[in-house]
Amino acid sequence: MGARQNRRECISRPQEPVFANEVAGEIAFGCENYGYSHEDIQSHVHRAAADIKIQDILDHSLHSLSYGMRQKVAIASAEAIDPEIYVMDEPSANLDIASTYRFADIIRDLKQQGKTIIIAEHRLYYLMDLADRFLCVQKGKIVREFTAQQMKALSNQEIRALGLRTPDLHQIEQAEILSAATSEVVLEVKKLNHSFGETIVAKDIDFQCRKGEVVALIGPNGTGKSTIGRILAGLLKEKSGEVVLFGKYCRPKDRLGKVWYIPQDLDSQLFGEDLLDELTTGAEVSPERKKAAEEILEALELMPFVKQHPSTLSGGQKQRLALGVALMHEAPIIVLDEPTSGLDGTNMRNVSRMIRKLAKMGRTIIVITHDAECALACCERAIRLENGYITDDFQIRGAELLLEKIGYDQKEG
Numbered sequence: 149m150g151a152r153q154n155r156r157e158c159i160s161r162p163q164e165p166v167f168a169n170e171v172a173g174e175i176a177f178g179c180e181n182y183g184y185s186h187e188d189i190q191s192h193v194h195r196a197a198a199d200i201k202i203q204d205i206l207d208h209s210l211h212s213l214s215y216g217m218r219q220k221v222a223i224a225s226a227e228a229i230d231p232e233i234y235v236m237d238e239p240s241a242n243l244d245i246a247s248t249y250r251f252a253d254i255i256r257d258l259k260q261q262g263k264t265i266i267i268a269e270h271r272l273y274y275l276m277d278l279a280d281r282f283l284c285v286q287k288g289k290i291v292r293e294f295t296a297q298q299m300k301a302l303s304n305q306e307i308r309a310l311g312l313r314t315p316d317l318h319q320i321e322q323a324e325i326l327s328a329a330t331s332e333v334v335l336e337v338k339k340l341n342h343s344f345g346e347t348i349v350a351k352d353i354d355f356q357c358r359k360g361e362v363v364a365l366i367g368p369n370g371t372g373k374s375t376i377g378r379i380l381a382g383l384l385k386e387k388s389g390e391v392v393l394f395g396k397y398c399r400p401k402d403r404l405g406k407v408w409y410i411p412q413d414l415d416s417q418l419f420g421e422d423l424l425d426e427l428t429t430g431a432e433v434s435p436e437r438k439k440a441a442e443e444i445l446e447a448l449e450l451m452p453f454v455k456q457h458p459s460t461l462s463g464g465q466k467q468r469l470a471l472g473v474a475l476m477h478e479a480p481i482i483v484l485d486e487p488t489s490g491l492d493g494t495n496m497r498n499v500s501r502m503i504r505k506l507a508k509m510g511r512t513i514i515v516i517t518h519d520a521e522c523a524l525a526c527c528e529r530a531i532r533l534e535n536g537y538i539t540d541d542f543q544i545r546g547a548e549l550l551l552e553k554i555g556y557d558q559k560e561g
């Protein structure tokens with residue numbers, strides 16, 4: 149909430165900008181804070197909304213909006229007070245690729261107006277034609293500085309050594325995945341239907357997953373991926389259809405614990421006193437269990453923070469911790485919702501390795517993601533959802549088809 153107290157010269161927005169229920173109120177917030185007159189607030193809000201092209205959602209509630217729309221509202225609320233400098237904290241973390249490119253267009257407009265823009269970011273591909281300089285920060289120091297030209301010239305090895313993500317998604321090398329999938333079907337979804345009012349999320353959806361399989365669930369923001377994840381885990385009841393686990397029809401409450409869902413919003417999920425407690429909670433802590441938890445924390449590079457309260461971790465550290473909780477848990481089927489959205493290259497690769505390890509142990513994993521680098525590092529198959537239907541279901545072989553289905557080339561179109 150510190151963003152609200154920012155001085156006019158420099159506006160910083162947190163990653164998830166949800167402060168008020170109504171879009172107009174949210175955009176007006178900064179102006180109100182600076183004591184603008186009622187008329188000025190009105191005109192600034194309407195100008196900012198027009199600049200960002202969100203005039204028609206001014207009376208909507210923020211919670212009804214997709215992440216991409218929320219991002220636009222956040223930018224409009226900064227723009228309303230016309231700062232000279234914008235500081236943005238991982239603005240693309242929750243955006244699909246199409247929304248990321250629309251966001252890049254907004255940044256381009258601000259740049260053309262002569263604004264200074266600082267973006268803390270892991271995803272580099274959308275900034276290649278936009279940013280003038282790339283500063284690589286490690287342990288509180290700027291260790292390297294690149295132009296876009298120099299960034300593009302880096303080899304895959306150099307990118308890995310710097311712990312970065314790729315500047316060019318077409319350059320991603322697909323990991324050599326040795327499928328751990330057996331022939332046993334452990335999850336079967338039959339004619340699944342779900343909707344929220346008029347919003348249709350699933351329309352007679354059918355699919356199956358096998359033991360040891362790692363499946364990417366892709367599709368645009370707001371299409372229903374998280375909802376389906378929650379339904380599979382029994383956290384939400386489907387309108388109709390069947391979820392069959394290990395050959396047996398299961399009602400939602402029978403699915404709890406068999407399908408483990410790790411949500412996008414982790415703050416509501418982490419309850420432990422410290423990291424070890426988070427991993428061992430709910431059961432008697434035997435020396436073996438403690439050792440297993442420590443090994444997992446070590447592998448996830450979380451041991452330096454072991455005594456900290458989970459709420460004090462960064463977004464990326466929380467994502468790794470939540471994966472650690474899943475590793476400790478016995479559930480045979482795990483649904484990870486955007487597990488790498490806030491992760492740098494090194495941690496995205498670590499998490500992908502962990503996912504492969506889980507598969508090798510016989511777990512079935514559904515990775516909800518629009519992170520092509522993650523999908524290419526650990527998933528063998530992709531299911532794409534849109535408007536309530538499965539539009540594609542394919543084996544991932546190389547980057548090109550996956551990038552096309554995720555929407556990477558929409559900027560050219």
Ligand SMILES: Nc1ncnc2c1ncn2[C@@H]1O[C@H](COP(=O)(O)OP(=O)(O)O)[C@@H](O)[C@H]1O
Pocket residue numbers: 212213214344347349367368369370371372373374375376
């Ligand atoms: N609890 C809810 N009440 C009403 N609408 C919802 C609720 N949860 C999700 N939705 C709507 O359902 C659609 C799918 O949402 P979601 O599953 O979060 O999509 P995705 O994960 O693919 O981005 C969106 O239009 C969203 O606004």
Ligand SMILES: [Mg+2]
Pocket residue numbers: 373374375412485
């Ligand atoms: Mg989602």
